[in-house]
Structure formats: C-alpha cells, structure tokens
Amino acid sequence: MCGRYAASRGAEDLAGIFGIEKWEPEETLEPDYNVAPTKEVHVVLDRPLKDAEDKRPVRQLRKLKWGLVPSWAKSPEGGARMINARAETVHEKPSYRRAFAVRRCIVPADGYYEWVTGTQERELEVEGKRKRPRKQPYFVIPADGSVFAMAGLYEFWRDRTLPDDHPLAWWATCSVITTEAERTPLAVAPAEGPRSLADIHPRMPLLLTPDRWDAWLDPARTDVDDLRALLAPPPAGLMRAYPVSTAVSNVRNNGPELLKELPAPEEGTLF
Numbered sequence: 001m002c003g004r005y006a007a008s009r010g011a012e013d014l015a016g017i018f019g020i021e022k023w024e025p026e027e028t029l030e031p032d033y034n035v036a037p038t039k040e041v042h043v044v045l046d047r048p049l050k051d052a053e054d055k056r057p058v059r060q061l062r063k064l065k066w067g068l069v070p071s072w073a074k075s076p077e078g079g080a081r082m083i084n085a086r087a088e089t090v091h092e093k094p095s096y097r098r099a100f101a102v103r104r105c106i107v108p109a110d111g112y113y114e115w116v117t118g119t120q121e122r123e124l125e126v127e128g129k130r131k132r133p134r135k136q137p138y139f140v141i142p143a144d145g146s147v148f149a150m151a152g153l154y155e156f157w158r159d160r161t162l163p164d165d166h167p168l169a170w171w172a173t174c175s176v177i178t179t180e181a182e183r184t185p186l187a188v189a190p191a192e193g194p195r196s197l198a199d200i201h202p203r204m205p206l207l208l209t210p211d212r213w214d215a216w217l218d219p220a221r222t223d224v225d226d227l228r229a230l231l232a233p234p235p236a237g238l239m240r241a242y243p244v245s246t247a248v249s250n251v252r253n254n255g256p257e258l259l260k261e262l263p264a265p266e267e268g269t270l271f
Contacts, residue, residue, distance in 0.1 A: 001084050002150065002176045002205040004248070005112040006033045006139070006259060007042060009147065011061055014108055017147055018044045018213065023061035034254045035109075037083045041066045043152060043174050045105040046217040057219055062154075064105075068175035069157040070095045076157060076171055085153060087179040087206055087231040091224050096175065099153040101222045106208060107152040107176055110259070111141030113248055114201045114241075116194060136193075136265045137248050138200055142207070143187035143240040151177040151206040151216060151231070177206045179233055188240035192264050197239060207234045 008031035011023050029042055043064050046057035068082040085096045115135040142148055157171040181197040181204040194200045208216055208230075215221060216230050243262040247253045 001114075001178055001201065001203045002112050003037065003083065004251075005035050005148075005150075005205075006110040007031070007035055007108060008033060008110050008256070009108060011042075014042065014044070014061055014147075018061075018106070018108070019059055020044065020061045021059050022049065027061070027063040029063060031256075032254065033256055033258045034248055034251055035066070036251045038065060038067050040064065041107060041174065043105040043107050043154060044217065045103075045154060046219055057217075059217070062105075062172065064154055064172045064174045066107075066176075067173055068095065068099070068153060068155050069171055069173045071098070071155055071157055073157060076159070076173075082175055084178045084203075085175045087151075087177050090153070090177060090231070091228055096153055099155050099175075100227065101224065102219055103154050104216055104219075104227075105152040105154045105174060106213065106217065107150040107174065107205075109148040109150055109205075111139050111148050112150075112205055113137050113139055113244070114204075115249070116200045134246075135249075137244050137246060138190075138194070138241045139244045139259060139261075140197065140200070140204070140239055140241045142238055144238075148205070149208045149210075149213065151208050153177065177231070178203045179206045179231065180204075182233065182236055182239070184236035186240055187237045188242075190242050190264075193243060194241060197241065200241060206231060207238070209234050209238075 011028040040063050043062055046059050048055045049058050069076045090096045090100050115137050117135050152174050154174040162169040181202055183196050183198040189195050197204050243265045248258045
C-alpha cells in the first residue's frame with residue numbers, strides 16, 4: 001500500500017521534470033517529509049484550462065486532497081479510506097473506474113515509507129505477548145535519486161450544501177494506485193533487513209517510468225484495455241530501501257531528518 005510518503009521538490013523543480021505549463025502560486029506547497037492521508041498534495045495532470053478558449057489539455061501542477069471522493073458520493077467522509085486503488089481492479093471498481101478512464105494523474109514523491117515488523121517482534125506477536133509490536137520504518141526510493149512518479153487518479157466532488165460561488169463548493173481529491181510489491185532483489189538493499197520490496201510489504205505504489213508519463217496523463221486515451229497495459233509493473237532493480245527513524249511513525253514529525261538513513265534497524269526491530 002501507500003499510506004505515507006515524502007515530497008520535498010518545489011513547483012519549479014517539478015515543472016522542469018514533468019514539463020508543466022501552468023501552476024498557480026497560491027497552490028504551491030512547502031516541502032513535506034511526512035505526507036499523510038487527507039493532506040493537500042501536488043499532482044501532475046493534463047486538463048484544459050478553465051474558461052480558456054483553447055480546449056487542448058494543458059499540463060498542470062495542481063493541489064489536491066489525498067483521499068478520493070467519487071463524484072456521486074453523498075458526503076466526503078469516505079475519502080480518508082480511499083487513498084489507494086489497486087491496479088488489478090481499478091478499471092472495474094465503481095469508485096475508481098470513471099476516473100481511471102478520463103482523470104489520471106501523477107503524484108510526485110521523493111519516495112514512500114513502509115513499516116516492517118522485525119523477526120523477534122513477530123514471534124512475540126504470534127505468542128500473544130505483545131499486542132502492538134514495534135515496527136521498523138523503511139524509506140523506499142528510486143536508486144538513481146530520480147522522482148518517484150506514482151500513478152494516481154483524481155476526482156471532483158460538489159458539496160450541494162454550499163452555493164456555487166463558495167470557495168469550498170468543489171472538492172478536488174486523488175488516490176494513489178498500488179500494485180504487487182517486487183520480489184526481485186533491491187538495487188541497493190540495507191546491510192541488515194529486507195532484500196526485496198515484498199519482504200517489507202506485499203503492496204507498493206505503482207511507479208511510472210518517464211516513457212509512460214505522456215500516455216498516462218493523456219485524457220484522450222479512454223480505452224480500458226489500452227490503459228490497463230500502462231499498469232504493468234516497472235522494470236525490476238530500480239529501487240532501494242533503507243531504515244529510517246521511528247519518528248516518522250508520528251504524523252506530527254516533519255522534517256528532512258526523517259529521511260536520514262540509519263546504519264541498521266533501530267534496537268528491537270531487527271528484521
């Protein structure tokens with residue numbers, strides 16, 4: 001799954017990476033090293049500009065809330081539970097299938113966090129000696145330091161309790177698509193710990209390599225079979241993972257120190 005990630009690149013940096021043509025200064029976000037569900041996040045999307053005569057899709061950097069609210073939802077309350085969409089079923093699930101067809105985006109990140117329970121901790125958990133085992137967080141990033149371009153979907157939801165001109169009348173939300181975690185060896189693995197992403201968690205965000213960005217973002221591509229081909233996992237051996245401080249487990253903690261690589265898992269969480 002993807003339940004937490006880091007996003008420290010600024011709007012100008014992202015504009016250069018993705019070829020973004022339009023972004024609003026008021027929609028730029030500060031670096032966030034502990035992005036959690038329901039937070040506002042940057043996404044890249046191709047969409048015609050509002051009220052523009054030219055209706056061609058324009059690549060934009062937009063600020064959306066993480067946790068998708070379907071357009072037909074009666075309320076936005078379920079958004080916090082819809083942060084991830086499974087690649088295997090995204091084309092058929094009522095909450096995602098329309099967005100999958102016409103409203104796809106890229107969620108840029110430095111990398112994502114995932115937690116693994118150490119061997120000794122798992123044994124205690126099995127024996128019932130500890131109800132809440134201590135888990136070691138790992139940070140997963142592209143081994144070459146490039147942007148982690150997560151496949152995403154976005155939606156618009158209208159709050160019918162508010163007038164049309166109210167600034168909160170429309171909600172813009174998004175979800176990250178996940179796929180099965182790689183079982184092949186990591187490009188760079190920690191000295192002590194997991195050797196593959198599947199050793200950390202059975203799911204991972206779907207990384208889109210640059211050769212798929214244009215096709216994924218193109219709103220004119222609506223054929224489901226054609227789009228499903230873009231959900232193929234990325235080539236193996238692109239990722240690295242390393243242990244970070246358990247401070248990231250508290251969403252109130254936020255700073256570049258959360259990304260610091262530990263020489264080994266913290267005491268009591270050895271894999």
